[in-house]
Amino acid sequence: MNIVQYDTPMAASDRRARHKQQVRREILVAAGELFAQEGYESVSVRRIAEKIEYSPAAIYLYFKDKADLLNQLCEDTFAQLIEHIEACTADAPDPLEGLIRGVRAYIDFGLSHPDQYIVTFVSPPQHQHGAPDIPFEGSVGQQCFRCLESAIGDCRDAGVAPGIDVKTTACTWWASIHGLTSLLIVHERFPWADRNQMIDSLMQTLVAGLLAAPRSAADGSQTVEESERQTSRG
Amino acid sequence: MNIVQYDTPMAASDRRARHKQQVRREILVAAGELFAQEGYESVSVRRIAEKIEYSPAAIYLYFKDKADLLNQLCEDTFAQLIEHIEACTADAPDPLEGLIRGVRAYIDFGLSHPDQYIVTFVSPPQHQHGAPDIPFEGSVGQQCFRCLESAIGDCRDAGVAPGIDVKTTACTWWASIHGLTSLLIVHERFPWADRNQMIDSLMQTLVAGLLAAPRSAADGSQTVEESERQTSRG
DNA sequence: TTGACTTTATGAACATCGTTCAGTACGATA
């Protein structure tokens, strides 16, 4: 940090604001590292304070809550998520490839930011009784879901799966992807199959589902029974 | 409860053992209700004790931990789930139909026992760092997963998808199914597509994935790229 | 430089948490 000896009044208050932002960032970084290493629940505010050599009470000058700390971290990392997905899908040769790359980017991101992923997607939103509704409209989550919707829409428009309902497909895709990501994080000790093989298998299944989707939009709901009849009795 | 006035010595100790089991059950029921209503983290041992009108310390005569309490509840849930699935799949005409019915039974169970489902599958297992591993081998959870594995194995053996790796497929199926179930429960306010349509869409996708699986076991990992090439450039 | 005012940081405290343990009450046995 620079040592400024003679300030104009305005420069002084500027520097104070800058310093405040800096301390705030310092807290976030420390908290982020500890949460990632040992999990949100088992990291105390006192330990975060100790790491940055402040008193525990100081943290409450910068953040409302311990939860607020994590939420701010989530905002940060999910801005990164969108950035990451867009970077991975930018130069895809076609819509389906873009969709696939985006999904892989999502899974990778979740697995490398497990704590933030759990808080945003896995934990039930109601913390206490009478907790304020956190709005979905305009959230980073919505932005993220729209990313998936538009990627699937592009595939449909490109003729990959002309008959699908984009919203339904986006929901089930998200469900599958989230299912794998969250289970791998939460049930870490489960005797999973090989991780990459599972991701590949899921991607293959999702794509196969797209390609096998009904060619006309009308009769989507009967398809399972049709497939089943074809297979089991033919 | 019967009032027994004259016991033989053996009958007396029997009754005491029975009473102990009864209290144990009482604790589990109370804990289950509270966990379901307000979540594991925000229910204290003291509140559970208060509900059954015992002292907090009494609970530790029956359970090692607060976490142990949760684990016992999960065992119960698994047992119910297995029973439900087996009832639904018992008279299936063929393996694929059995698999499909089992999966639907799983989702239905989750959606109609949302709180138990969350406690068992969604909430991260409560262990500190360096806590002893709770063994998966021999647990009811393993039994449950084997149920899915064997259903998928039966499909493979029946020629539905000869080339698949059963374990990998079981894992990804569970991930997808769990993803949908848990998201529908946890993010209740999310603007989902029609619920039944989503379930149908997921089932269709999973079955399509099975049918499109590689016919030989060797080259599973390349299938996504193959499918994609076929679609986007043809 | 002084003195008033604002911002930043802290130590002590509060309520609550999971958990333990010495000690009590009580039914079963002899």
Added chain:
DNA sequence: TATCGTACTGAACGATGTTCATAAAGTCAA
């Protein structure tokens, strides 16, 4: 009736998230 073992409890411990009065430091007009 006396003894023994089990079931149970009250009080306490250390740790948690959070608050608040207070102190220190910084800012700025005079």
